[in-house]
Each structure stands twice: as C-alpha cells, then as structure tokens.
Amino acid sequence: MSQRVLARAAGVPQSTVARIEGAQLSPRVDTFERLLRATGQTMSSERVLGIGVDRSQIRELLRLTPGERLQRGERDARNLAAFDAAVRR
Numbered sequence: 001m002s003q004r005v006l007a008r009a010a011g012v013p014q015s016t017v018a019r020i021e022g023a024q025l026s027p028r029v030d031t032f033e034r035l036l037r038a039t040g041q042t043m044s045s046e047r048v049l050g051i052g053v054d055r056s057q058i059r060e061l062l063r064l065t066p067g068e069r070l071q072r073g074e075r076d077a078r079n080l081a082a083f084d085a086a087v088r089r
Contacts (some may be wrong), residue, residue, distance in 0.1 A: 001039065009038035 019025035
C-alpha cells in the first residue's frame with residue numbers, strides 16, 4: 001500500500017506517514033491504531049510473565065533449609081486457620 005493510499009484510508013496526512021516510515025516521528029497511539037485499522041490490523045497487549053515480580057521473598061525462602069521451610073509452612077497454616085476462624089465469626 002502506498003503512503004498516499006494509506007494516509008487517505010487512515011485519515012492522516014501523507015507527510016505524517018512518510019515521517020513515521022522514515023523514523024523521524026513516533027506516532028501517537030491513536031494515530032498508530034488508525035493506520036493499523038486502515039490495513040485491516042489491530043493492536044493488543046499482553047502481560048510478559050516475570051516482569052514486575054518481586055522475587056525477594058522467593059529467594060528468602062530458598063535460603064532456608066527444608067526443615068525451616070516446613071516450620072514456616074506450619075506456622076503460616078496455623079495463622080491462616082486463625083484468620084479464617086476470626087473472619088467467620
């Protein structure tokens with residue numbers, strides 16, 4: 001699709017399409033969506049697994065011995081049961 005045809009279909013100036021293609025302009029999201037729609041495409045986003053995950057607690061648990069992890073798990077289970085019982089009252 002030529003720049004002129006794309007620009008007309010998207011409702012943007014041909015000079016804007018040329019500047020985007022020439023890496024002289026980063027389009028705004030709404031302009032990018034209009035250009036995509038004009039070509040029969042859409043844009044979507046996905047979460048990238050692992051990004052923004054605080055692994056400090058995982059590392060802390062991995063430093064414990066298996067016995068220490070078991071003790072912590074038992075303690076956490078008792079605390080959760082007590083919390084659950086308090087909420088049900």
